[in-house]
Amino acid sequence: MRFFSCFLSSLGVTFALAATNLNARANTAPYELKNGPLDTPWTQKVGTNPWPEYPRPLLERKDWKNLNGVWQYQNTNADGINQPPFGVDLPQSVLVPFCLESALSGVMESNRLYSWYRTHFDVPREWPAGNRVLLNFGAVDYEATVFVNGKKVTTHTGGYWSFTVDITDQLSKDGPNELLVFVDDPTDKDMVQIPIGKQTLSPSHIFYTPCSGIWQTVWIESAPSTYISNLQITADMHGKVEVKVEASDESKLPIEVTLHEPRIGKPTERRDDKSEPIAKGTGSTLTFNVDSPKLWSPDSPNLYDMEIKYGNDTIKSYIGFRTISRGVVEGVERPLLNGEFVFQFGTLDQGFWPDGIYTAPSVEAMTYDLETLKKIGYNMVRKHIKVEPALFYRACDELGLLVIQDMPSLRTQVIDPNTRPDCPGWTPVADPKTTQEFGRQLELMIQQLRSYPSIVTWVIYNEEWGQPRVNPPAEFEMVDRIRKHDTTRLINSVSGWHDHGAGDFHDNHHYANPQCGTPFYSRVATPYDPKRIAIQGEFAGIGHNASFENSWKVERSLREVDQTYELNASIEIWNYRAHILLSELLGQVERFACSAAVWTQTTDVEGEVNGMLTYDRRVLRPDLKVWNEDIRNLYRAAARRGGRKVEG
Numbered sequence: 001m002r003f004f005s006c007f008l009s010s011l012g013v014t015f016a017l018a019a020t021n022l023n024a025r026a027n028t029a030p031y032e033l034k035n036g037p038l039d040t041p042w043t044q045k046v047g048t049n050p051w052p053e054y055p056r057p058l059l060e061r062k063d064w065k066n067l068n069g070v071w072q073y074q075n076t077n078a079d080g081i082n083q084p085p086f087g088v089d090l091p092q093s094v095l096v097p098f099c100l101e102s103a104l105s106g107v108m109e110s111n112r113l114y115s116w117y118r119t120h121f122d123v124p125r126e127w128p129a130g131n132r133v134l135l136n137f138g139a140v141d142y143e144a145t146v147f148v149n150g151k152k153v154t155t156h157t158g159g160y161w162s163f164t165v166d167i168t169d170q171l172s173k174d175g176p177n178e179l180l181v182f183v184d185d186p187t188d189k190d191m192v193q194i195p196i197g198k199q200t201l202s203p204s205h206i207f208y209t210p211c212s213g214i215w216q217t218v219w220i221e222s223a224p225s226t227y228i229s230n231l232q233i234t235a236d237m238h239g240k241v242e243v244k245v246e247a248s249d250e251s252k253l254p255i256e257v258t259l260h261e262p263r264i265g266k267p268t269e270r271r272d273d274k275s276e277p278i279a280k281g282t283g284s285t286l287t288f289n290v291d292s293p294k295l296w297s298p299d300s301p302n303l304y305d306m307e308i309k310y311g312n313d314t315i316k317s318y319i320g321f322r323t324i325s326r327g328v329v330e331g332v333e334r335p336l337l338n339g340e341f342v343f344q345f346g347t348l349d350q351g352f353w354p355d356g357i358y359t360a361p362s363v364e365a366m367t368y369d370l371e372t373l374k375k376i377g378y379n380m381v382r383k384h385i386k387v388e389p390a391l392f393y394r395a396c397d398e399l400g401l402l403v404i405q406d407m408p409s410l411r412t413q414v415i416d417p418n419t420r421p422d423c424p425g426w427t428p429v430a431d432p433k434t435t436q437e438f439g440r441q442l443e444l445m446i447q448q449l450r451s452y453p454s455i456v457t458w459v460i461y462n463e464e465w466g467q468p469r470v471n472p473p474a475e476f477e478m479v480d481r482i483r484k485h486d487t488t489r490l491i492n493s494v495s496g497w498h499d500h501g502a503g504d505f506h507d508n509h510h511y512a513n514p515q516c517g518t519p520f521y522s523r524v525a526t527p528y529d530p531k532r533i534a535i536q537g538e539f540a541g542i543g544h545n546a547s548f549e550n551s552w553k554v555e556r557s558l559r560e561v562d563q564t565y566e567l568n569a570s571i572e573i574w575n576y577r578a579h580i581l582l583s584e585l586l587g588q589v590e591r592f593a594c595s596a597a598v599w600t601q602t603t604d605v606e607g608e609v610n611g612m613l614t615y616d617r618r619v620l621r622p623d624l625k626v627w628n629e630d631i632r633n634l635y636r637a638a639a640r641r642g643g644r645k646v647e648g
């Protein structure tokens with residue numbers, strides 16, 4: 001855990017009194033769905049086997065077992081890690097993978113800084129003897145220490161990243177295995193600086209309820225002794241495919257790739273036909289060409305299912321053929337998809353849920369948001385300072401939604417060291433150690449997400465949240481760190497505010513009116529830089545006060561709905577305002593250098609009531625006829641500026 005020593009010592013004082021005698025607990029209260037401030041149409045359907053799907057579609061193994069479901073839980077203190085409750089029942093139940101603040105978790109409590117999770121599992125007898133057993137976590141916020149049958153097997157830091165540990169040597173042959181996880185999640189407690197995105201311990205306005213603990217699927221799987229631990233796949237518009245295998249050890253084994261017919265949408269049947277391999281080789285990288293591939297784009301999101309054999313490890317994956325680049329089209333710097341300028345229009349997508357907080361109640365619910373965006377006419381989402389489960393990106397690949405992926409930001413406030421004389425080491429925004437850890441986790445994000453075709457752009461800093469005030473500006477080094485792992489996408493170094501010229505975009509944030517690629521600008525923005533691509537990284541945000549039944553029923557949120565954005569209680573008036581803003585954006589696409597724009601936002605979140613959908617996803621605000629036409633006009637205007645032609 002990387003934070004300041006004065007934070008640690010103050011916690012030690014605060015929590016010394018809260019120590020409990022774990023051995024005194026004998027019974028575990030049963031799981032019960034809590035009655036939260038707001039539910040969704042999916043809340044009641046979750047049951048106790050949530051998220052049953054295989055969670056990692058780009059690297060899918062056949063023999064696997066989902067460990068989601070009801071586990072035991074106990075809140076603890078910093079010292080808890082020194083007394084693991086081996087063999088002891090914990091007092092509460094929690095539904096994994098929903099974070100501790102959520103109604104679906106059955107806990108729904110705040111300030112879960114230190115936690116114990118406990119469960120048991122059997123390894124299926126039919127799994128090949130001699131294979132390894134891997135334990136996988138989709139994500140645990142923020143730091144997880146994992147024990148299997150009384151032995152510590154790993155510690156992992158960072159709330160958004162998947163991790164895997166080989167637990168074969170810790171397993172017992174007969175009888176169930178005990179799995180204990182200690183979680184430490186300070187969020188923004190005492191000004192700690194870690195990637196947290198929109199989470200805060202005191203939610204208000206544009207900052208929301210935090211997520212603590214396990215919030216993505218936990219599973220075990222069977223793999224041979226040398227197995228694929230990560231993949232880097234690229235497939236471009238000319239049919240060139242590169243498959244890079246990262247393996248669990250240094251051995252150079254035979255590698256084979258089989259490719260299937262393209263599909264649009266979900267795979268309809270299991271891919272167990274016996275096609276011949278398209279390419280064979282030895283070692284970690286295989287490169288081959290496919291003639292006239294059907295390209296991936298938002299209009300026709302063609303995907304090719306694929307099998308990769310590496311030694312004795314066989315996994316399923318998929319690819320989409322497309323090329324992201326930039327180029328000058330009729331005198332203006334543009335983002336190119338498959339060599340053509342495609343205007344990108346999307347929403348700011350927070351990925352919060354009233355019932356699951358950071359975890360959608362189900363894959364169906366998560367996909368509903370994305371399908372709604374397609375229906376309105378969007379072709380992009382800006383995944384805002386959060387990283388989603390892999391199945392989110394698969395849904396974007398299958399639906400044809402371009403993804404602008406933000407790195408989760410650090411806490412926003414600038415701390416004046418003069419206000420903390422008790423903490424002499426305290427520095428504003430982000431000190432070098434914090435920036436180093438931010439950079440380490442930025443690289444984890446690229447390594448985890450770089451094979452999804454839908455992701456077109458990486459965003460490093462949102463506004464100045466965690467952006468250090470140093471010279472030279474930190475963005476330049478962060479851009480280089482990304483390029484080390486991925487040269488196939490564009491980079492937006494700073495979305496909004498303090499731009500210093502790094503990366504491929506000049507990004508203006510302005511509310512409510514857009515200033516997209518315009519010669520005029522406001523406040524912390526800078527004049528449009530014609531050497532880079534112009535994007536309106538955020539605009540609009542206009543509000544509509546939902547009725548009480550569709551609102552987040554927390555007193556402070558209800559009180560604050562009119563304190564962030566403009567507000568009116570009429571959906572007709574909201575649509576009238578939206579039409580004006582979209583017309584203004586249209587003028588900027590026609591006249592200036594506007595190449596992409598992001599409307600704030602997909603859904604309401606807590607006291608922020610400016611979504612396409614209300615927070616419970618029950619009310620859709622856009623008048624679809626008008627919006628469809630307004631958005632099609634943006635694409636048509638871009639086509640007239642040398643962009644890709646639009647049907648209809």
Ligand SMILES: *[C@@H]1O[C@H](CO)[C@@H](O)[C@H](O)[C@H]1NC(C)=O
Pocket residue numbers: 224225226253311312
């Ligand atoms: C693959 O499996 C076969 C049969 O079990 C075994 O003989 C061989 O050593 C394995 N190869 C590797 C690289 O593990």
Ligand SMILES: *[C@@H]1O[C@H](CO)[C@@H](O)[C@H](O)[C@H]1NC(C)=O
Pocket residue numbers: 545546547548549551558561562569
């Ligand atoms: C917004 O709606 C909520 C719930 O119906 C209500 O309590 C609140 O007073 C309204 N606020 C404003 C500013 O209209």
Ligand SMILES: *[C@@H]1O[C@H](CO)[C@@H](O)[C@H](O)[C@H]1NC(C)=O
Pocket residue numbers: 567568569570573
């Ligand atoms: C919304 O706007 C209309 C038209 O200006 C106005 O008559 C109405 O009072 C407004 N409603 C609220 C709740 O602000």
